[in-house]
Amino acid sequence: MPKQIEELPLVSIHLDSSSDTPMYKQLYTLIREAILSGRFKGGQKLPGTRTFSSELKISRNTVVQAFEQLMIEGYISGRIGAGTYITKEIPDKFLSGRKTQPAQKIKSRQTQFKIDKSLGSFDLLLRNISEDKIVPFQNGLPSLEDFPFNTWLKIINKNGMYLPQLQFGYKKSTGYEPLKEAIANYLQSYRAVNCSPEQIIIINGSQQGLDLISRVLLKEQNNVLLEDPCYFGTRASVLTASSRIFPVPVDDEGISVEYAEKHYRKPDFIYTTPSHQFPLGSTMSISRRLHLLEYANKNDAWIIEDDYDSEFRYTGSPLPSLQGMDKFGRVIYIGTFSKVLFPGLRLGYLVLPSLEMVNPFAVAKSIIDRQSPILEQLVLTKFIDEGHFTKHIRKMRMLYKERQEFLVNELQSELGSILDVKPSGAGMHIVAFLPERFNDKKVSQLAKENDLIVYPLSEYVLKFKRKPGLVMGYTAFNQDKLKAGVRVLKKILKS
Ligand SMILES: Cc1ncc(COP(=O)(O)O)c(C=O)c1O
Missing domain, CATH: 3.90.1150.10 (Aspartate Aminotransferase, domain 1)
Known part of the structure; x- marks a missing residue:
């Protein structure tokens, strides 16, 4: 005969009738904590609902509700009213002395990230945030007070409610079709990018694009050439993929292909920011672009073109994208709305060099988060189509x-x-x-x-x-x- 928990109601159950939390919820929480902390052992019989009700001066209904919740979640079993027991199957490792641990006590040794300190840490990604205030000279942040949020809200009001219901179900992970069309039109006209909507994958900002590339294409021990100095988000993505990083110096014309040719014979990936080198600011010359494309083609390497802030060119005419000059199909183009609109939107796009690559990226994107949020994609489409974007x-x-x-x-x-x-x-x-x-x-x-x-x-x-x-x-x-x-x-x- 399993031993009953006799003193339970008297010693450890204190309900607060003045609290906003319903009584059944308080009772459920206290019993659950007692089970998880090991004070109530698997197999022990709980006192009946009547006992709880009279001891704690609460209605029996309240006790039944708490018991039902515990039963749904598998903490107790049996039949309410005829005998309920603490479930035996709750593994000991969950039970013994388990208390909710403060976050700082949980050791980071369980994480996967292998950080090679000589190549910098992931910290910058965590630091470049504006939690309660925006102070000079935080970087990469657009003028949020100048963003036409009223227009944005009007589009939500006007269109959000009329979005066909079907759109709110699971959708293709590659993105909302009308948005991909709007982006393809924009890229062809303004960035001389060679693309059709089918080559585009909608992503949650460039960072997700880098992550997707790492997951789909990068193999462990691949040789990745990074501009030096380099954007920390890229470095972090490549590091998590355990690839080998080879720094390439940057001069006034961009990444030094000459240096790369001399020193690195078998690159698999080359990451670059040709429109505006991050962080030094040079724009890659035309001859350097051609040289880079040939170097990549000769080595069967992918070029990752991060075109993060190319819309803001203040002198001369805008230079076309590197992707638009690529005759070999080596360039994977990444664009983001974080700089032209606002970072919290978390939308961007990848342009893949071939249609055969779309499926693996679609699979990877659906593994990560299935798809980007549909409402934001809809509003952005209208924002572009109605001319507000340009x-x-x-x-x-x-x-x-x-x-x-x-x-x-x-x-x-x-x-x-x-x-x-x-x-x-x-x-x-x-x-x-x-x-x-x-x-x-x-x-x-x-x-x-x-x-x-x-x-x-x-x-x-x-x-x-x-x-x-x-x-x-x-x-x-x-x-x-x-x-x-x-x-x-x-x-x-x-x-
Ligand atoms: C070089 C570079 N690429 C991309 C981004 C944009 O990142 P995301 O689109 O993830 O917001 C930034 C933002 O600071 C950047 O500096």
Whole structure:
């Protein structure tokens, strides 16, 4: 005969009648915790519902409700009213002394990420966030106050409710067809990308694109050539795939193909940001582009073209994408709406070089998250089709150009004796170089203590040392904020 839990109701069940939590829920939680902590052992008989009801001065119905919930979840078994028992099958490892552990006590040794410290950490990905406030000079952030959220909301109101019901079920993981058409049209007209909608996969921002490429194409021990300095999101994706990273220096014309040819004979992947090298800012010359395409083709390597902020070009005419010049089908193109619209949207796209590659990517995308959210895709489609998208880009291009000019002038006039800073023909950030005597990581730390964000250039470096420098975003800040930021930076650098 299993031993009954006799003292249970008296010693450990304290219900709070003034609480907002319903009584049955409180009772359910207390019994469940007692089981999980091992105080109530598998096989023990629970007192009857009547006993609980009279001991705790609650209705029997309340007890029945709590018992029913425990039974549904498998903590107790039997028949309510005729004898209920703590389930024996709850494995001991769950039971013994189990308490909810504070998150910091759970050891990170259980995670998969093998971090090669010599190539930097994943930290930057976690750090580039704006939780409660946006402070100068956070990078890669568009001017959120200038985004036409009213237009966005109107589109939701007007169209969201009329989206055919069928669209709200599971959809193709490759994305909402009308959005893929809108993107293909845009890319052909504005970025000279060679593509049909069928080659496009809608993703949750470029970061997911990098992850998908890693999952689908990258094999362990593949040789991946990264621009040095490099975008930390790419480095993180490649590192998690356990590939081998080979840094390639960057000059004024972009990634040095000559260096790569001389030093790395069998690349499998080459990651590049040709429109606006991240973070140094150079634009890849036409001859370098042709050279890179030939090098990749000769080695059967994939080129990953990350076209993250190409919409913001301030001088000269926009350069076509590398993908548009590719006759060999070697380029995988990644675009994002994080910079042109807003990062929280989490939408972007991959353009695959061939239709045969679509299926494996569709499978991988559905394994990760099945599909990107449909409502956002619908609204974005309308936003593009109704002309708001290109209008917004034009407006932001003018605004960001002014902001960059303002910041560069401020830095040159206030800190010209220390910082070496030049305007950049594109993008959303600039790099201000420091004299060798400065440690850019320390400056960044001091800035942080003064509510300012500047990114140390040295953190993006893989192997080829650079002068110390500060990567500074300007697009999200009006002139007053930029001026105030420069004032704080001046205090730090001159102290
Ligand atoms: C080089 C580069 N690629 C891509 C992105 C965009 O990432 P996501 O689309 O995941 O927001 C960024 C953002 O900072 C970036 O700097």
